Amino acid sequence: MKIVMMARNPNLYSHLRLKEAAEARGHELDIVNTLRCYMNIASRRPEVYYNGEKLPKYDVVIPRIGASVTFYGLAVLRQFEMMGVYPLNESVAIGRSRDKLRSMQLLARDGIGLPVTTFAHDPKQTEEVLSLAGGAPLVVKLLEGTQGIGVVLADSDRSAKSVIEAFRGAGVNILVQEFIKEAGGTDIRALVVGGKVIAAMQRTGADDEFRSNLHRGGSAKAIRISPEERATAIRSAKTLGLNVCGVDMLRSNHGPVVMEVNSSPGLEGVEKATGIDVAGKIIEHIEARAKAGKTKTKGKG
Ligand code: ADP
Ligand code: MG
Secondary structure, three states, X not given: OEEEEEOOOOOOHHHHHHHHHHHHXXXXXXXXXXXXXEEEOOOOOOEEEEOOEEOOXXXXXXXXXXXXXXXXHHHHHHHHHHOOOEEOOOHHHHHHHHOHHHHHHHHHHOOOOOOOEEOOOOHHHHHHHHHHOOOOOEEEEEEEEEOOEEEEEEOOHHXXXXXXXXXXXXXXXXXXXXXXXXXXXXXXXXXXXXXXXXXXXXXXXXXXXXOOOHHHOOEEEEOOOOXXXXXXHHHHHHHHOOOEEEEEEEEEOOEEEEEEEEOOOOOHHHHHHHOOOHHHHHHHHHHHHOOOOOOOXXXXX
């Protein structure tokens, strides 16, 4: 197969591993810098250009769209979809996962366990939002944050109020969440590929840190997850329509709760912690599923 990967940095561990795994199985994989792709939105013959040339016909596109380039990246991905290229994850599904509020609303609709989460626009409702979420301690987070940046733990209602006001003053959207204290600065990431959990790790934050992100100094180890956690991860992937994703859960007193679903999960942490060839499993999934034009939405919606 001819595969194109949209990625800004071809030398990232995840990107190198996917290329290696594809080539080891006899496929061709080209990496294109998402931001250097440009397109011709002509009717009935969508095309993508790169470095002065029209890109050849690919069978599969692997989107690795960084959070900071979501808008442009999804436009390029939609263009590939309109050309009939099979996307590892569809643009619509990635769009759902990038917005924490939108994804939580979809997960809630399907009855998936979530931390109590509140959202409001009007600053006059700050008090109500705090009490709806159960009062301090509370977690305040940016709707489109990533790598733990923009996630704040407020110990008292007073500090929660100032954090909310500060974020609001900066003109960004936030949600307010019950703090799952019993998780103890630890979360679980389950890697779902093609409707199955193929690897799971537990991440623990550095000392004195409630955020377990590896980018914030957290450490990872392989774990066995419970059948309930497995089912929650698989259902979350299905609800958002993602073929490949990392489902992040906390172990709460009332069972697993989903914090977010990542549509471009990093491979380094999980492969090193578990010894599982995640890149190989992703390519095998593509081999089993990829068919030209077989996207549900073809970039619609
Ligand atoms: P990001 O997209 O920046 O990774 P997350 O929502 O995943 O944001 O939060 C980052 C980390 O903060 C999580 O991995 C988890 O360790 C911790 N965290 C987030 N929300 C909560 C919560 N409601 N209760 C306890 N810990 C949380
Ligand atoms: Mg996270």
